Amino acid sequence: xxxFIRLIxxxxxxxxxxxxxxxxxxxxxxxxxxxxxxxxxAILLVIFVGLIGYLILxxxxxxxxxxxLPEKKN
Amino acid sequence: xxxxxxxxxxVLLGYTIVGGLLMDVPRLNxxxxxxxxxxxxxxxxxxxxxxxxxxxxxxxxxLRKPSFxxxxxxxxxxxxxxxxxxxxxxxxxxxxxxxWGSPWHGDPKQNGAAISLLxxxxxxxxxxxxxxxxxxxxxxAVYNIFAFxxxxxxxxxxxxxTSSMHxxxxxxxxxxxxxxxxxxxxxxxxxxxxxxxxxxxxxTLRIRIRIINEKLxxxxxx
Numbered sequence: 461x462x463x464f465i466r467l468i469x470x471x472x473x474x475x476x477x478x479x480x481x482x483x484x485x486x487x488x489x490x491x492x493x494x495x496x497x498x499x500x501x502a503i504l505l506v507i508f509v510g511l512i513g514y515l516i517l518x519x520x521x522x523x524x525x526x527x528x529l530p531e532k533k534n
Numbered sequence: 535x536x537x538x539x540x541x542x543x544x545v546l547l548g549y550t551i552v553g554g555l556l557m558d559v560p561r562l563n564x565x566x567x568x569x570x571x572x573x574x575x576x577x578x579x580x581x582x583x584x585x586x587x588x589x590x591x592x593x594x595x596x597l598r599k600p601s602f603x604x605x606x607x608x609x610x611x612x613x614x615x616x617x618x619x620x621x622x623x624x625x626x627x628x629x630x631x632x633x634w635g636s637p638w639h640g641d642p643k644q645n646g647a648a649i650s651l652l653x654x655x656x657x658x659x660x661x662x663x664x665x666x667x668x669x670x671x672x673x674x675a676v677y678n679i680f681a682f683x684x685x686x687x688x689x690x691x692x693x694x695x696t697s698s699m700h701x702x703x704x705x706x707x708x709x710x711x712x713x714x715x716x717x718x719x720x721x722x723x724x725x726x727x728x729x730x731x732x733x734x735x736x737x738t739l740r741i742r743i744r745i746i747n748e749k750l751x752x753x754x755x756x
Contacts, residue, residue, distance in 0.1 A: 497555055497556065498556075500555060501551065501552055501555050501556065504551045504555070505548065505551055505552070508547065508548065508551055512544050512547075515735065515736070515739075516540075518739060519540075519735075519739060522739060522742050522743060522746070525746055526742065526746060529746060529749050529750070529753075530753070
C-alpha cells in the first residue's frame with residue numbers, strides 16, 4: 461500500500477512539468493512575438509517622438525523670439 | 535508652414551515606422567527583410583529632390599525680382615535638402631553593404647547621387663567665398679539653377695541608360711516585384727509625403743532664424 465501511494469505521488473510530481481509544457485501559459489506575449497520586432501518599433505517610436513518634441517519646442521522658441529522683435533519700419 | 539501640415543507630417547512618419555516594420559512585405563531572396571529599408575532610404579531622396587526643387591524655384595524668383603527673403607529661402611531649402619541627401623547616401627551604403635556586398639559599389643545611381651551632392655556642396659562653398667551680399671545672392675542663385683539642372687541627368691537619366699542595381703534600371707530582377715506591389719505603396723507614399731513635410735518644417739525653422747538674425751542686424755545698424 462505504502463509503495464502504491466509513493467507511486468501515485470511520483471506520477472503526479474513527474475507529470476507536473478509535462479502538463480506545464482502541454483498547456484501554453486498565457487502571458488503578455490505581444491511584445492515578445494515575431495522575433496521581438498515590436499520592441500524595435502517601440503524604440504524607434506520613442507526616438508521619433510523625442511526628436512519631434514524637440515523640433516516643436518524649437519519652433520515655439522523661435523516664435524517667442526519673433527514676437528519679441530519690433531516690426532520692421534522700412 | 536501651417537501647423538496642421540506639421541501634424542500631418544508627424545502622423546505620416548509615425549505610421550511609416552509602425553507600418554514599415556510590421557506590415558507584410560514581399561519575400562525576396564538576398565534582400566529579405568531589408569526590403570523595408572525602402573520605406574526609409576528612398577523617401578530621403580524624394581525629400582531631397584523636392585527641397586532642391588523648391589530651392590531652385592526661389593532662386594529663379596530671386597533673379598526675376600531680388601529680395602533678401604527669396605535668397606534666404608533658396609539657401610535653407612538647399613541646406614535641408616543636402617541633409618536629407620547625406621542621410622540617403624549613408625543609409626544606402628549600409629543597405630548596399632548587406633545586399634550588394636560592399637558599401638560603395640560604383641553603381642551609376644550611387645555615383646550620380648554622390649556627384650550631385652558634391653555639386654550642391656560647391657553651392658555652399660560659393661556662398662561662403664563671396665563677401666558682397668547682393669553678389670553672393672545673385673551668383674549663388676545662378677549656380678543653384680545649374681546644380682538642379684545637373685542633378686536631373688545624374689540621378690534620373692544616366693542610371694536608367696546604363697545597367698544599375700537600383701530598381702527601375704537593368705539588373706536586379708528581385709526588385710521588379712516591388713514595382714507591382716501595392717502593399718508597399720501603402721507605406722511608401724505616406725513616408726515620402728511625411729519626409730518632405732518634415733524637411734519643409736526644418737527648412738522653415740532655419741529660414742525664420744535667418745530672418746530674425748537679419749532684423750537684429752538692421753536694428754544694430756540704426
